[in-house]
Amino acid sequence: MLGNGCAMVTKCYNTCFAILDSDEYFLVDTGGGNTILSNLEKKNIEISKIHNVFISHAHNDHIMGIVWIIRAVCQKIIDGKYEDNLYIYSHNKNIEIIKTISNLLLQNKFTKYIGDRVKFVPIEDESYMEVLNWKVEFFDIKSTKLLQFGFKINFNSGKNLVFLGDEPLNEDLTNYAYKCDYLMHEAFCLYSQREKFKPYEKHHSTVKDACTNASKLEVKNVVLIHTEDENLDNRKVLYSEEGKNYFNGNIIVPDDLEEIYL
Secondary structure, eight states: OOBOBOTTOSSSOBSBEEEEETTEEEEEOOOSSTHHHHHHHHTTOOGGGEEEEEOOOOOHHHHTHHHHHHHHHHHHHHTTOOOSOEEEEEOHHHHHHHHHHHHHHSOHHHHTTBTTTEEEEEOOTTEEEEETTEEEEEEEOOOSSSOOEEEEEEOTTSOEEEEOTTSOOOGGGHHHHTTOSEEEEEOOBOGGGHHHHOTGGGTOOBHHHHHHHHHHHTOSEEEEESBOSTTGGGHHHHHHHHHTTTOOSEEEOOOTTOOOOO
């Protein structure tokens, strides 16, 4: 977990993570700034080991870090230290945004590799891709705010993981998440603090909501992400205690830079 925070956190980083397969990583979202590079460095994740990136949607706390990833990759290409290409999976509107901000913010010595060594892979609802030898199905999460995609990964071990983006579970997506091994579900705050953080006004969930969904879906593990940062020191305990009232499975409340073994 490279970050676990919502958009306006300052004490941790925005939600993004990297899934390891042998010595290669699949990077999921990039947060809102170059802290993505700092956190990759802290976990000893080399840019040369990242060739696949997924961007879920165009909110700045998920998409802006991709500019730093592109710059870092292109510098490695210039230095002759990056093999193969960088593949960025996203829907077409996101792809155009990434191209635009890259061309506005990066020098030509970097952007000249876009389309050549930095390649965009458009995704559509219910589209399948092979990523790091995994079967990945991308799906529209049915957001009412902004076009956003999630995915389901089927690992070679037989386990699977479902990432729902940063909004509550839409009932139309039940078939993706039902009885999955790991459900990554946003939990903006405790239900007991809903009046303070007002998650429903932002179209987000509470811990109670996320764990209730996990129970209905009969998942084995729920990973609570995209949260506020005012309870960092006690978040694990507070979120786990509230969540276990609604879900009997395993509740994972990760800190930034924490590793989760699948």
